[in-house]
Amino acid sequence: xxxxxxxxxxxxxxxxxxxxxxxxxxxxxxxxxxxxxxxxxxxxxxxxxxxxxxxxxxxxxxxxxxxxxxxxxxxxxxxxxxxxxxxxxxxxxxxxxxxxxxxxxxxxxxxxxxxxxxxxxxxxxxxxxxxxxxxxxxxxxxxxxxxxxxxxxxxxxxxxxxxxxxxxxxxxxxxxxxxxxxxxxxxxxxxxxxxxxxxxxxxxxxxxxxxxxxxxxxxxxxxxxxxxxxxxxxxxxxxxxxxxxxxxxxxxxxxxxxxxxxxxxxxxxxxxxxxxxxxxxxxxxxxxxxxxxxxxx
Amino acid sequence: xxxxxxxxxxxxxxxxxxxxxxxxxxxxxxxxxxxxxxxxxxxxxxxxxxxxxxxxxxxxxxxxxxxxxxxxxxxxxxxxxxxxxxxxxxxxxxxxxxxxxxxxxxxxxxxxxxxxxxxxxxxxxxxxxxxxxxxxxxxxxxxxxxxxxxxxxxxxxxxxxxxxxxxxxxxxxxxxxxxxxxxxxxxxxxxxxxxxxxxxxxxxxxxxxxxxxxxxxxxxxxxxxxxxxxxxxxxxxxxxxxxxxxxxxxxxxxxxxxxxxxxxxxxxxxxxxxxxxxxxxxxxxxxxxxxxxxxxxxxxxxxxxxxxxxxxxxxxxxxxxxxxxxxxxxxxxxxxxxxxxxxxxxxxxxxxxxxxxxxxxxxxxxxxxxxxxxxxxxxxxxxxxxxxxxxxxxxxxxxxxxxxxxxxxxxxxxxxxxxxxxxxxxxxxxxxxxxxxxxxxxxxxxxxxxxx
Numbered sequence: 001x002x003x004x005x006x007x008x009x010x011x012x013x014x015x016x017x018x019x020x021x022x023x024x025x026x027x028x029x030x031x032x033x034x035x036x037x038x039x040x041x042x043x044x045x046x047x048x049x050x051x052x053x054x055x056x057x058x059x060x061x062x063x064x065x066x067x068x069x070x071x072x073x074x075x076x077x078x079x080x081x082x083x084x085x086x087x088x089x090x091x092x093x094x095x096x097x098x099x100x101x102x103x104x105x106x107x108x109x110x111x112x113x114x115x116x117x118x119x120x121x122x123x124x125x126x127x128x129x130x131x132x133x134x135x136x137x138x139x140x141x142x143x144x145x146x147x148x149x150x151x152x153x154x155x156x157x158x159x160x161x162x163x164x165x166x167x168x169x170x171x172x173x174x175x176x177x178x179x180x181x182x183x184x185x186x187x188x189x190x191x192x193x194x195x196x197x198x199x200x201x202x203x204x205x206x207x208x209x210x211x212x213x214x215x216x217x218x219x220x221x222x223x224x225x226x227x228x229x230x231x232x233x234x235x236x237x238x239x240x241x242x243x244x245x246x247x248x249x250x251x252x253x254x255x256x257x258x259x260x261x262x263x264x265x266x267x268x269x270x271x272x273x274x275x276x277x278x279x280x281x282x283x284x285x286x287x288x289x290x291x292x293x294x295x296x297x
Numbered sequence: 298x299x300x301x302x303x304x305x306x307x308x309x310x311x312x313x314x315x316x317x318x319x320x321x322x323x324x325x326x327x328x329x330x331x332x333x334x335x336x337x338x339x340x341x342x343x344x345x346x347x348x349x350x351x352x353x354x355x356x357x358x359x360x361x362x363x364x365x366x367x368x369x370x371x372x373x374x375x376x377x378x379x380x381x382x383x384x385x386x387x388x389x390x391x392x393x394x395x396x397x398x399x400x401x402x403x404x405x406x407x408x409x410x411x412x413x414x415x416x417x418x419x420x421x422x423x424x425x426x427x428x429x430x431x432x433x434x435x436x437x438x439x440x441x442x443x444x445x446x447x448x449x450x451x452x453x454x455x456x457x458x459x460x461x462x463x464x465x466x467x468x469x470x471x472x473x474x475x476x477x478x479x480x481x482x483x484x485x486x487x488x489x490x491x492x493x494x495x496x497x498x499x500x501x502x503x504x505x506x507x508x509x510x511x512x513x514x515x516x517x518x519x520x521x522x523x524x525x526x527x528x529x530x531x532x533x534x535x536x537x538x539x540x541x542x543x544x545x546x547x548x549x550x551x552x553x554x555x556x557x558x559x560x561x562x563x564x565x566x567x568x569x570x571x572x573x574x575x576x577x578x579x580x581x582x583x584x585x586x587x588x589x590x591x592x593x594x595x596x597x598x599x600x601x602x603x604x605x606x607x608x609x610x611x612x613x614x615x616x617x618x619x620x621x622x623x624x625x626x627x628x629x630x631x632x633x634x635x636x637x638x639x640x641x642x643x644x645x646x647x648x649x650x651x652x653x654x655x656x657x658x659x660x661x662x663x664x665x666x667x668x669x670x671x672x673x674x675x676x677x678x679x680x681x682x683x684x685x686x687x688x689x690x691x692x693x694x695x696x697x698x699x700x701x702x703x704x705x706x707x708x709x710x711x712x713x714x715x716x717x718x719x720x721x722x723x724x725x726x727x728x729x730x731x732x733x734x735x736x737x738x739x740x741x742x743x744x745x746x747x748x749x
Contacts, residue, residue, distance in 0.1 A: 004710030005326060007703050014699060037398035039681020040389075040688070046396075046681065050674040053400070054408050058659070061412040065419040132422045132647060138640070140647030141422055141605070164647045166419035170660055173653065293717040 012285050019278050026271045029262040036260040045259040052252050052259075059245045059252075062169055066238045069166035072129045073176040073235045079127045079134075080178075080228040086117050086124075087224055091217040094198055098210040111202035118195050122147065122155060125180065137179035138162040144180045153192025157184070168241050174234050178227045186223040188216045195220075300352060301737035307353030308730030311338055314356050315723040319716050326711040330499025332363040333711050334491060361491050363709045368498060369512065371701040372505035376563040378694050379506035383458075383568035384576075385687045387451060391580070391680035394447040403444065404673045406437040407591070407659075414656040417639050418649035422605070427634035431626065434613075438624045441588050445622035448581045452573060456542055459549060459569040462507055466566065467537040469504045470522070473497060474535040477519040481532050484518035509563030525551075525559030549573040583676050584621040590663050592619050595655055602638030602651030611636055 029035040039046040093110050096102065102110075122145045125135045136144035137160040148156035159180025165173045184191040194216040201209035315336045325331040336359050341352040396402050413430040420426050476497045483490035497520070504510060504522075513521045519532030529536045541550040541558070549570050550558045561567050592614040599613040611627055618625045630636050640648035664672035 002707045002710070002712055002715070004706050004712040006710050007706045010699065010702065010706075014695075032398065034398065038392060039396055039678035040392055040684035041681075043678050043682040043685050047674050047678050050404055050678075051671050054404060054670045054674075057405070057408050057412065058415075061415045065415060068416075068419055130423060132420070136647065138642070138645035138647035142646075160645070162642075162645065162648065165649075167415055167649075167653050167656065170657070293714045297717065297721065 008288060012281065016278070016281055019274055019281065023271070023274050023278070026267055026274065030264070030267050030271070033262050033264075034260050035262045035267070049256045049259040052256050056249055056252050056256075059249060062167065063242055063245050065166045066168055066242050069168070069174065069176040069238055070235065070242075072132075072134060072164075073231060073238070075127060075129055076134050076177045077228065077231055077235065079124050080224060080231065082124055083121060084221060084224050084228065086121055087217070087221045090114065090117060090195065090198065091214075091221060093202075094210055094214055094217045097202055098207055098214060100207060104205045107202045107205050111199050114195065114199045114202065118155075118192070118199075119147075121195075125183065132164070133159075134164070134177045135159060135180050135183065137181065138164060140164060153184075153190045153194075153196045155192040166238075168238060172241075174238055175231075176234065176238075178231060182227060183224070186219050188219040191220065191223070301733065301740070304351075304353040305730045305733035305737065307341065307355065308733065309727060311336070311354045311356050312723045312727035312730060314359075316720065316727070318359050319719045319723060322711045323713060323716045323720075326713055326716075328495075330495045330502065331711070332361045332491065332495050332498070332709040334359045334361055336360075358488065359491070361494060361709075363498070364705060365514075367701055367705045367708075368501070371698060371705065372501060372512075374694060374698045374701065375502060375505035376509050376567075378691070378698060379565040380563050380568045381687050381691050381694065383565045384572065385684060385691060387455065387568075387572055388680040388683045388687070390451060391447065392684060395444060395677040396681060403437075403440050403587075403677055404670050406433075406440045407670050407673055409433050410437045411656050411659040414652045417637070418653035418656055421639035421649040421652060422646045424634060427637050430637060431631055431634050434626050435631075438614075438626060441584065441621040441624045444584055445581065445620070448577055448584070449622075452547075452577045455569050455573045455577065456540075456544075456549060459566060459573065460540055462566045462569065463538050463540055463551065466504065466507050469500055469507070470530050470535045470537065473500050473504070473520070473522070474530055476500065477530075477532050480518040489518055505564065507564045508561055508566045525561055527553055527557065527559050529553065547574055547578045580676075580679060581621070583679075585619075587664065587669065587673055587676065588621040588624045589619040590669065592616070592624060594658050594661075594663060598651060598654050598658070599638050601641070603640045603643050603645075604636035604638050605640075605646055606633075606635050608643050609636075611638065613637070 028037065036042045036045045036049070093114060097107050097110050125145050126143055127134050132140045133142065133144050134140070136142060136158065139158055139160045142158050144159040145155055145157045147154065150156075157180045161179055161181040163175040163179050163182075164177050165175045168174045186194065188194060194213070198210070198213050198217065201213060315338075318334050318336050322333055337357045339355045339357055341355045410430075410433050413426070413433045417423075417426050417430055476493050479493045480490055480497065483493065501512065501520075508524055511523045513523075515521060515532065517532055521531040522529055524538070529538070536556065537554045538551050538559075539554055541552050542548070543550075551561055551566070551570070552558050561570055596612045596614055596616060600610050602610070604611070611629060613627060613630065615623075615625045615627055617623070637652075639650075639652040640646070641650035641654075642648055659670060660668060663669050667675075
């Protein structure tokens with residue numbers, strides 16, 4: 001078989017080129033720590049990893065929503081806690097005033113105190129997060145509660161019965177507040193009306209009425225506590241979902257890593273192997289080409 | 298006695314001719330298309346019956362050592378190579394514009410767009426969320442426009458490349474035709490001109506990369522070339538090609554000057570026609586479909602909802618822009634993001650039902666039953682997948698060409714060591730013939746001495 005200079009040279013160039021291409025691949029995967037950076041390297045791994053990345057982005061958005069929901073929900077929770085404290089104070093006043101030992105002046109003072117409590121309750125229920133009124137239902141761009149002698153219980157409100165909520169997962173929406181409607185509608189009538197009745201009974205110095213109103217004051221506390229408990233369980237649910245997303249993310253990230261990340265041990269051993277091949281190709285080439293019959297004649 | 302001079306003279310001439318051929322082989326060792334030559338020698342016989350020893354050496358011809366069949370096979374492979382490597386080049390360009398390792402690609406843009414709706418659903422009153430939504434939507438629209446622009450630019454580039462290639466083909470054809478003429482002449486004089494033959498081999502190699510053709514040899518020494526079944530060249534004439542482009546119908550045809558449209562399938566030109574008329578328009582249409590689906594689906598939900606300020610139902614995207622190149626956000630929303638409809642009821646600022654419903658679109662099988670983002674990932678990976686397939690085909694093809702070239706080289710290539718060895722041999726032969734001549738002279742001198 002004839003072997004011409006060109007065959008030797010072409011083979012050498014092809015081998016060296018292939019070697020350099022492999023070196024470039026190894027270099028790219030080592031320096032970027034990714035073995036698949038573009039679909040042309042491995043279309044299937046690339047597409048799979050992108051699909052998982054989309055899932056992760058979606059979960060991260062849900063987590064962001066939950067964070068915002070938690071901040072709002074906890075504000076509402078604090079407000080409800082404060083409300084319960086105030087309602088306990090109202091109950092104390094009713095129970096005290098129902099006993100005969102107090103004078104009319106005392107009851108007048110108590111009525112004043114009650115009216116102050118109502119004002120502070122209204123302020124609490126007008127709690128806002130940014131420009132969003134948290135107790136207004138979805139009608140949350142307007143101040144919901146206002147003193148208005150002509151309205152039921154002396155307090156008018158613009159809140160509606162649709163609760164505000166966050167998107168916590170696909171098709172999962174969680175309420176992060178209670179609406180003004182829910183607060184007002186107790187088993188014993190309107191929330192503010194009960195307070196108004198107590199205030200009126202105090203002003204009228206009517207102990208019988210006050211005695212009758214003790215269950216109403218109890219109901220206020222029970223009602224608000226129920227709402228706070230419901231909200232608390234929603235917050236717990238959000239926290240639980242949040243952690244679940246965290247766990248899934250770890251699995252998803254490791255899946256992506258398996259698909260597209262560099263196996264360093266393998267890459268480095270390939271690098272060494274390629275280096276050896278490259279050096280020996282160069283060495284054998286120089287030896288072969290410096291040798292010719294020309295040197296001997 | 299005289300025969301001694303004649304024999305040595307033919308020996309000197311033969312050695313000289315052989316040395317010429319050898320040195321020509323050595324200097325052309327690296328010339329593309331060059332074929333190694335060998336001097337054919339035959340002994341000169343004696344038909345007088347007086348001497349049985351022969352009368353010297355005769356040089357018949359210098360033979361070209363080349364396998365024509367191998368050239369034909371190699372050119373077929375070169376044609377495939379030209380086809381695939383051009384597609385490779387274009388797909389690389391497309392991949393670079395559609396997928397990056399930074400990850401800010403169309404799939405991510407669509408996903409961020411939906412993310413902002415998810416955020417808006419949870420916080421519909423926040424103007425900063427609305428502003429971010431608008432800016433994400435604008436990024437999405439400009440990504441679509443970018444991709445569309447790249448595809449349309451690439452289409453123009455391919456058309457330009459095709460024009461250049463057609464010019465090259467015409468030049469090569471006219472070169473081959475003039476080579477044909479000189480070969481025909483030299484054949485008529487009795488000895489084919491090996492330089493022209495070698496140049497023609499090299500020109501045919503060039504042509505093979507550009508376009509698919511068939512070649513037929515004729516007795517006159519000329520070759521006939523057919524492209525797409527139509528004869529474009531023989532020993533007497535050559536026809537040139539010209540392009541006919543219709544950018545609206547996405548048609549690129551090649552016509553023989555003054556003749557019919559020819560069907561070109563291979564070589565770089567074949568790849569260009571296929572890219573221009575099929576691959577690029579199809580890809581463009583796929584992006585248009587994604588854009589159209591997005592516009593329609595988002596609009597139909599958005600249209601049912603209400604912004605913060607009034608009771609007007611608005612589109613999110615301009616309803617007229619339903620292609621990747623024309624997708625745009627309703628300018629009313631850009632100037633006042635409060636108009637983005639997040640609420641399903643009038644005058645409910647805290648209601649995010651519509652935004653939530655739009656976000657749910659990402660999980661619906663809108664594109665042939667697949668989620669829009671998964672489908673987008675598939676589409677933006679098309680150039681990459683094509684490159685992946687081409688890479689292994691190109692590698693095989695290159696290996697085949699290399700194998701065929703090696704086979705041809707074994708026969709037609711120059712081995713410098715071999716030529717140097719020949720050189721020594723011919724040098725010795727020359728010296729030997731000269732010595733014979735000297736001996737003959739000595740013989741004459743002796744005779745003349747006796748006479749004198």
